[in-house]
């Protein structure tokens with residue numbers, strides 16, 4: 395049987411699924427509702443892209459106050475997670491729940507990984523975290539801050555303690571940092587900790603189509619991870635468009651600020667709904683949970699929202715059972731979502 399040729403760890407792996415249900419209001423993938431036109435970037439199609447994305451890395455280095463040699467470019471940060479696990483390897487320590495690609499990539503590469511549950515507030519649970527570090531000596535620790543899908547930021551001091559106590563590398567995944575408190579990034583701490591790496595993406599601030607992620611950190615580590623990077627991993631259009639679009643800082647900021655304002659409105663409105671607990675968020679999405687005694691089931695809510703042409707992400711597993719993650723959209727999209735939620739809850743309670 396040709397299926398027998400497939401590696402056992404790949405056979406056992408459940409693929410990362412992306413919901414394809416067509417809905418006009420898509421609040422399921424943590425994208426920005428505000429995009430930018432791409433048509434004006436005219437490039438020759440016959441030439442390979444700059445393999446080292448030099449202009450883009452120089453541009454970002456200035457923005458982030460680091461040297462270009464401290465930045466590695468990826469086809470989205472997903473690719474950088476893959477490169478890290480390829481170049482450094484496991485064991486990897488991963489909190490749970492968090493972004494599922496850390497575990498999926500570790501497993502696809504046959505690298506050991508172990509999960510440590512977050513506490514009731516979805517913060518790092520220090521006793522088991524430190525015990526796991528001592529016992530397993532992880533080479534990589536993945537911390538999404540703010541965390542996907544819970545939306546909270548792990549306590550700053552706890553993260554510092556982990557960086558200081560581990561002999562491994564700590565990857566601070568700051569995909570959602572632009573929506574969090576100003577000055578709360580770990581980029582400023584890079585000169586102090588050689589074992590700290592910060593990961594950034596442009597996907598959440600309106601450039602998801604470009605697939606651009608970055609790893610920032612110690613030159614020696616960046617150089618090592620760069621050895622496993624595929625030659626032309628970031629295409630010419632993405633390199634040129636990122637610089638062109640990011641130069642217009644005002645427009646980027648406007649989109650981010652609108653999402654922050656709308657997130658706070660959405661949180662207030664979700665909190666008012668019967669039978670729902672909303673979790674406060676520092677990201678561009680909100681986690682909410684259906685009361686287990688509610689007559690409305692998670693499956694029914696998901697289906698009814700789709701009938702109203704609205705797609706949000708239904709979560710499963712342990713503390714995420716009965717939970718949903720809704721991405722902050724435009725004011726109009728958020729209003730449509732809240733109005734649909736109200737209608738569905740009212741109908742169920744009749």
Ligand code: PMP
Pocket residue numbers: 424469470471472473493538541542567569594595596597605606607
């Ligand atoms: N990290 C986190 C925490 C994410 O939520 C996501 C996207 N869902 C990514 C990384 C991957 O982002 P990218 O589009 O840059 O691959």
